[in-house]
Amino acid sequence: MDSMDLEREKGITIQSAATYVSWKDKNVNIIDTPGHIDFTIEVERALRVLDGAILVLCSVGGVQSQSITVDKQMKRYNVPRIAFINKCDRVGANPDRVIGQLRDVLKLNAAPVQIPIGLEGDHEGVVDLVERKAIYFRGNRGVDVEEEEVPGDLKEIVEEKRIELIETLADVDDEVAEAYLEEGEDLPVELLKKAIRRQTIDRNFVAVFMGSAFKNKGVQKVLDGVSDYLPDPSEVENVALDQSDDEAPKVLSTDSKEKFVGLAFKLEKGRYGQLTYLRVYQGSLKKGQVIKMGGTNKTVKLPRIVRMHADEMEDVDEVGSGEIVAMFGVECASGTTFCHPDLDLTMTSIFVPEPVMSLSIEPSSTKDNDTFSKALNRFMFEDPTLRVEVDKETSETLISGMGELHLDIYCQRLEREYNCEVKVGKPKVSYRETCTKRSEFNYLHKKQSGGSGQYGRVIGYVEPLPEDSKVSFEFVNKMIGNNIPPEFIPAIEKGFKEALDKGALSGNRVQGVRFALTDGATHPVDSNEAAFRMATKGAFREGFLSANPSILEPIMSVEVEVPPEFQGNTVSALSRRRGMILGADTAEDGTVVIKSEVPLSEMFGYSSDLRSTTEGKGTFTMEFTRYAPLAKDQQQSVIKKYQAARAEENAK
Numbered sequence: 001m002d003s004m005d006l007e008r009e010k011g012i013t014i015q016s017a018a019t020y021v022s023w024k025d026k027n028v029n030i031i032d033t034p035g036h037i038d039f040t041i042e043v044e045r046a047l048r049v050l051d052g053a054i055l056v057l058c059s060v061g062g063v064q065s066q067s068i069t070v071d072k073q074m075k076r077y078n079v080p081r082i083a084f085i086n087k088c089d090r091v092g093a094n095p096d097r098v099i100g101q102l103r104d105v106l107k108l109n110a111a112p113v114q115i116p117i118g119l120e121g122d123h124e125g126v127v128d129l130v131e132r133k134a135i136y137f138r139g140n141r142g143v144d145v146e147e148e149e150v151p152g153d154l155k156e157i158v159e160e161k162r163i164e165l166i167e168t169l170a171d172v173d174d175e176v177a178e179a180y181l182e183e184g185e186d187l188p189v190e191l192l193k194k195a196i197r198r199q200t201i202d203r204n205f206v207a208v209f210m211g212s213a214f215k216n217k218g219v220q221k222v223l224d225g226v227s228d229y230l231p232d233p234s235e236v237e238n239v240a241l242d243q244s245d246d247e248a249p250k251v252l253s254t255d256s257k258e259k260f261v262g263l264a265f266k267l268e269k270g271r272y273g274q275l276t277y278l279r280v281y282q283g284s285l286k287k288g289q290v291i292k293m294g295g296t297n298k299t300v301k302l303p304r305i306v307r308m309h310a311d312e313m314e315d316v317d318e319v320g321s322g323e324i325v326a327m328f329g330v331e332c333a334s335g336t337t338f339c340h341p342d343l344d345l346t347m348t349s350i351f352v353p354e355p356v357m358s359l360s361i362e363p364s365s366t367k368d369n370d371t372f373s374k375a376l377n378r379f380m381f382e383d384p385t386l387r388v389e390v391d392k393e394t395s396e397t398l399i400s401g402m403g404e405l406h407l408d409i410y411c412q413r414l415e416r417e418y419n420c421e422v423k424v425g426k427p428k429v430s431y432r433e434t435c436t437k438r439s440e441f442n443y444l445h446k447k448q449s450g451g452s453g454q455y456g457r458v459i460g461y462v463e464p465l466p467e468d469s470k471v472s473f474e475f476v477n478k479m480i481g482n483n484i485p486p487e488f489i490p491a492i493e494k495g496f497k498e499a500l501d502k503g504a505l506s507g508n509r510v511q512g513v514r515f516a517l518t519d520g521a522t523h524p525v526d527s528n529e530a531a532f533r534m535a536t537k538g539a540f541r542e543g544f545l546s547a548n549p550s551i552l553e554p555i556m557s558v559e560v561e562v563p564p565e566f567q568g569n570t571v572s573a574l575s576r577r578r579g580m581i582l583g584a585d586t587a588e589d590g591t592v593v594i595k596s597e598v599p600l601s602e603m604f605g606y607s608s609d610l611r612s613t614t615e616g617k618g619t620f621t622m623e624f625t626r627y628a629p630l631a632k633d634q635q636q637s638v639i640k641k642y643q644a645a646r647a648e649e650n651a652k
């Protein structure tokens with residue numbers, strides 16, 4: 001599924017890829033997503049439109065930091081899942097350990113529906129615990145699937161694991177619990193299958209499969225599991241908002257005879273123009289059909305519909321509900337809802353995480369400026385987590401993203417796909433600012449320069465939001481009376497949001513604050529929206545500086561895998577980088593997994609240091625976990641650099 005040259009070279013998935021398969025009597029749409037945390041947006045938009053998922057885990061590495069992130073994403077979109085423990089043929093494979101991590105780390109009600117026949121070099125197949133059958137994968141690349149009786153040396157463990165499966169199901173399924181009490185351990189196959197499907201769809205149970213995808217062992221049974229246990233489109237409730245009825249919720253039907261509704265979830269710019277990936281939720285979609293963008297009056301006629309197979313396309317004339325296709329000739333934004341012209345529906349869009357680091361970038365040659373701008377616009381259009389902006393003070397072009405690898409990939413794509421060599425500056429950390437106590441403000445903005453002037457007074461307070469707040473800022477109107485007319489309140493809120501863009505300490509964005517408006521004053525002639533917007537900016541700055549402001553830095557969850565002889569040096573190196581060691585586990589193959597939290601600013605260049613200290617044997621992964629207060633001495637350093645940069649800019 002990895003079609004990009006960079007994906008093949010680095011051995012990782014960078015972009016999600018869609019394909020379509022027929023398995024027995026079912027049609028299945030599949031989206032292969034990246035595992036690396038830097039490309040998390042690909043997982044977000046795939047899970048937004050899928051009805052079920054397969055959580056793939058390594059039988060040696062088990063639940064890793066990326067697994068935790070993907071689990072959170074699946075829960076965010078309420079996506080039922082089964083799990084597949086891959087690489088059972090690797091040295092150190094231990095599926096039981098991984099199942100324990102699913103329960104303890106991810107808090108999932110998981111149980112195996114298979115056990116492996118042999119591990120590491122002896123891995124031959126699996127035993128189906130539901131049907132009590134041994135399944136072997138023989139022939140060229142495991143294409144010959146043969147069912148046999150359970151080997152004698154495995155019968156006892158099969159019965160133990162089958163009872164474990166039944167008891168895990170009985171905890172959440174009344175039918176299984178009742179049958180288990182009445183009939184004992186020998187429950188019918190159909191009863192178990194129906195219970196597994198029922199509780200998987202309700203997200204109360206995770207069935208665990210095993211195998212080796214590279215050798216095509218177990219993959220066929222995973223597809224059976226998708227067919228048997230994950231929901232079809234008719235079993236998932238999808239809701240749209242009716243814009244013609246004050247955003248009243250409307251449950252969508254999977255009937256292909258209903259009027260069409262679909263969601264655009266991924267965009268690509270190619271040689272033939274924009275390619276828009278779309279999930280059909282209701283009705284059907286036909287070539288030449290006229291469809292409408294929800295929430296607008298804009299309609300488009302579809303010139304071409306294709307079914308994707310990674311980077312290959314298959315033209316289709318019509319698709320029904322539940323299908324994933326791509327459209328040519330449709331200009332839209334990611335998250336756009338399309339519907340029948342008689343409808344006016346919109347669906348909830350995709351969660352987009354904020355970037356955590358940035359770096360300056362410019363073309364090596366000025367003759368490449370146009371190509372450089374064109375490429376960045378395309379990348380930003382396709383990837384919502386990539387931000388491009390020009391620093392107003394230094395005039396540098398800054399690209400911001402989810403990590404070093406994320407930004408490095410785009411720098412390489414500029415050179416490979418656009419033949420545009422670039423000069424890259426040092427990475428910069430995206431700090432944040434916040435306040436730590438409540439502070440009152442009473443600010444008057446007054447300006448007179450002949451004719452009508454500007455007048456606006458705002459009174460209120462700023463205070464920190466609770467640590468568990470689900471929003472990064474909050475505007476609250478607590479005014480009693482109309483000392484400030486209602487028509488000026490939106491301008492005040494806008495001024496507050498604009499003030500958040502640039503903090504007073506370091507010029508970074510402000511978060512975790514509540515702005516409460518309690519009173520104010522107007523002038524019969526000079527008060528207007530612009531005056532109150534400026535007054536709010538001044539009021540926020542005044543209140544913020546008096547609210548004991550501080551700078552926050554991004555903290556990364558870092559997992560390092562090293563041979564045991566390098567454990568001491570690795571822990572010391574992380575500690576020198578202001579890392580907090582959370583613990584260390586030893587894998588079956590003896591590898592030590594060190595879990596820690598380290599400030600992002602300390603992680604630059606860590607990859608080279610780790611290679612040198614472990615003789616190239618160490619690897620690490622990291623992902624953003626939270627923002628935390630920066631130490632006082634380092635805060636002063638950041639503030640001084642910001643003030644020096646401003647002074648230098650003002651002197652020009």
